Amino acid sequence: MATNTCNKNVVKNVPYYDRPRERLLRVGAVHLSDTELLAIILRTGTEKETAYELAQRLLSKFDDLRGLAQASHAELIELKGIGQVKAIEMHAAFELGRRLTGVPRQSRASIRLPRDVADLMIPELAHLTQEHFVCLFLNTKNYVIGKQTIFVGSLDSSIVHPREVFKEAIRRSSASVICLHNHPSGDPTPSREDIAITHTLREAGELVGISLLDHVIIGDGKYVSLKEQGYF
Template structure:
């Protein structure tokens, strides 16, 4: 591979092979293999006249000892480092705060679905008061923990409208082991219609083919619910 060269300083980005530049490495290999300094260099974007963003990132890490200490640095402490102005300091604070929030979110206990009552307790507060039918899918992992939810369709339920493609596209995206479908009946009566049963059977058959099981289809009414699994439709 040819290298771009420039006659000025050796630390210039122009002297760095394309395959060693952090942005290009991330695009080619993903973020995980990159060093802390490389990820920081992407956030910093630019260095100084005689210093690349990667060199600046290395110096920044050295100034605080490690990434943990850097993440706890104040705005004033960051801007004391040559090359880190107010804007770069703010951007670093924002990036570290996003990381902290992601950790907090991942530590939250995920709901576990064992019975249809668990589905109703989890979702009835969101669905029971709605004036239109909302068809929602819960995506579960191998421990029956809810790892995501998605409203697939709003309106009267019909097998030709609630297409398995949309349901299982979301399930595959989340690496789901199984799914639970549910929808509300604005009338308050959760008794399943023929369309409800038809949709359930279609989704069940598709799920069996692709290896993502439909565990249940729960209909939410006014203070009541119906499980199509308990009704014998699954």
């Protein structure tokens, strides 16, 4: 009992200036741990634990921050100390992080190589458990001016229709498009369906005057460019 009480009092007895919110103000968010940042989002804990301890428990339950970000709403609200509001706030925070990672600021370097696309999108797509077909829309200088998830689920040429891809490209006045999708298996090797979709989209792009620059498949930290593979 004494040990448990001591552990529970560790955070409660931390000086005012060393608590997560105060530490953020004092040293900046970049110097805070995942647990501290999550504790700030949670704001409050339970009757028997602080927000910091609740954050520790969540990260331990789902192994790490990435695991927690993939948790469903139902999984979160089943946990003691996490109600509807906290679950919604965490979903919103993680989604903002994904969006910020996925779309570069205009000041960043333009897309020149498939590696640039992979570096940009692996953090967003590699962890997903379903296939997401995403388009990056570029201007004449190859800066990304927009991003759109066209479809979620197993890819099929009848579902990933050129109309949806190039409707968005035209709406954004894009000069070119890069398509990509993830393989939840972690293996980015293109399937026959992937190759067929690529040919269809490339031909459609030629008709409307918007080039399909590449189709990149994202795996677990790896990627395959169908342009580099000779399918363009």
